[in-house]
Amino acid sequence: xxxxxxxxxxxxxxxxxxxxxxxxxxxxxxxxxxxxxxxxxxxxxxxxxxxxxxxxxxxxxxxxxxxxxxxxxxxxxxxxxxxxxxxxxxxxxxxxxxxxxxxxxxxxxxxxxxxxxxxxxxxxxxxxxxxxxxxxxxxxxxxxxxxxxxxxxxxxxxxxxxxxxxxxxxxxxxxxxxxxxxxxxxxxxxxxxxxxxxxxxxxxxxxxxxxxxxxxxxxxxxxxxxxxxxxxxxxxxxxxxxxxxxxxxxxxxxxxxxxxxxxxxxxxxxxxxxxxxxxxxxxxxxxxxxxxxxxxxxxxxxxxxxxxxxxxxxxxxxxxxxxxxxxxxxxxxxxxxxxxxxxxxxxx
Numbered sequence: 001x002x003x004x005x006x007x008x009x010x011x012x013x014x015x016x017x018x019x020x021x022x023x024x025x026x027x028x029x030x031x032x033x034x035x036x037x038x039x040x041x042x043x044x045x046x047x048x049x050x051x052x053x054x055x056x057x058x059x060x061x062x063x064x065x066x067x068x069x070x071x072x073x074x075x076x077x078x079x080x081x082x083x084x085x086x087x088x089x090x091x092x093x094x095x096x097x098x099x100x101x102x103x104x105x106x107x108x109x110x111x112x113x114x115x116x117x118x119x120x121x122x123x124x125x126x127x128x129x130x131x132x133x134x135x136x137x138x139x140x141x142x143x144x145x146x147x148x149x150x151x152x153x154x155x156x157x158x159x160x161x162x163x164x165x166x167x168x169x170x171x172x173x174x175x176x177x178x179x180x181x182x183x184x185x186x187x188x189x190x191x192x193x194x195x196x197x198x199x200x201x202x203x204x205x206x207x208x209x210x211x212x213x214x215x216x217x218x219x220x221x222x223x224x225x226x227x228x229x230x231x232x233x234x235x236x237x238x239x240x241x242x243x244x245x246x247x248x249x250x251x252x253x254x255x256x257x258x259x260x261x262x263x264x265x266x267x268x269x270x271x272x273x274x275x276x277x278x279x280x281x282x283x284x285x286x287x288x289x290x291x292x293x294x295x296x297x298x299x300x301x302x303x304x305x306x307x308x309x310x311x312x313x314x315x316x317x318x319x320x321x322x323x324x325x326x327x328x329x330x331x332x333x334x335x336x337x338x339x340x341x342x343x344x345x346x347x348x
Contacts, residue, residue, distance in 0.1 A: 005045040005108045005188050010089050012116035013052040014080040015227040015346050018240050018266045022074055028177035030071040037183045041189040042066055055278030056077025057088035063096045067228040076268050077276020079347040080118045081129035090135050109197050110139045117146040123348045128157050140199040149224035157216035164210040172208050179204050226260045226286050228344045230314040231326045239298050241265045241305055243291055262293030265305040289340030307334055308343055
């Protein structure tokens with residue numbers, strides 16, 4: 001049997017990824033696999049696994065060869081536990097990788113592409129220490145910050161290869177995944193031709209992929225997104241409403257004020273959402289004064305996906321009719337508030 005080149009995709013599937021980012025990652029993984037299936041070197045050596053992490057982590061697709069690999073549906077979960085993602089990755093290394101013995105050569109050093117777009121919501125020190133002491137030198141970890149809302153100081157503790165992906169549009173995503181595909185192809189070709197360990201990252205477009213100086217200190221950014229968890233009042237299914245941070249002139253001394261503009265309301269799979277979410281009640285709130293826009297329900301088309309009753313549950317309503325809260329069962333006619341009030345938000 002040929003020596004395998006294991007390639008792991010460790011993907012942040014937290015709520016802030018809902019919508020276009022997770023759809024682009026889904027399409028990007030499919031493109032990578034399609035391309036690798038036409039490459040003779042990759043077919044010989046590359047094996048791929050996908051691991052997702054949000055509040056919890058899980059192997060989405062176990063390590064398998066390219067020819068039998070079919071891109072899975074990428075889930076969404078609540079929270080961003082990079083610690084749990086690392087633990088799942090280290091467990092996969094322990095389970096999957098074939099070690100070199102006197103009788104045979106083991107796997108090539110695995111490549112890991114870690115995608116994340118948010119700031120960890122839990123303590124990760126012990127997982128980082130375990131990674132650095134036992135696993136870091138045994139793999140090639142490339143960390144990709146999707147956008148600039150990550151903790152680059154923390155990511156720099158895991159690898160010298162930290163990259164910032166400027167995810168400005170769909171074409172940027174396509175070029176980004178072409179770069180990953182080319183890097184995997186180049187590495188597998190080099191291994192096949194020279195039998196030398198190492199990773200061959202392709203030349204990247206500097207406007208789209210920027211290498212981070214891991215020796216620098218970076219400011220930890222504010223939240224780029226606010227995400228609310230709602231429920232359809234017709235079929236009780238869960239959805240997420242995502243708001244993106246923006247600024248506007250305050251009207252005084254060139255100051256700016258912050259608000260969150262609606263990005264959309266998105267259906268989620270309740271089973272996988274619970275599998276990837278931690279269930280601690282963080283009691284996070286956001287004032288409705290900071291939110292702009294109210295999209296329709298992604299399931300039933302009710303005019304407003306953002307309404308709440310006295311129980312605090314967010315759900316959809318139509319106007320001018322009696323509505324029933326799917327969280328507590330209260331019924332009544334809803335009106336708009338003259339002033340802002342706090343509502344529940346997720347970890348994002």
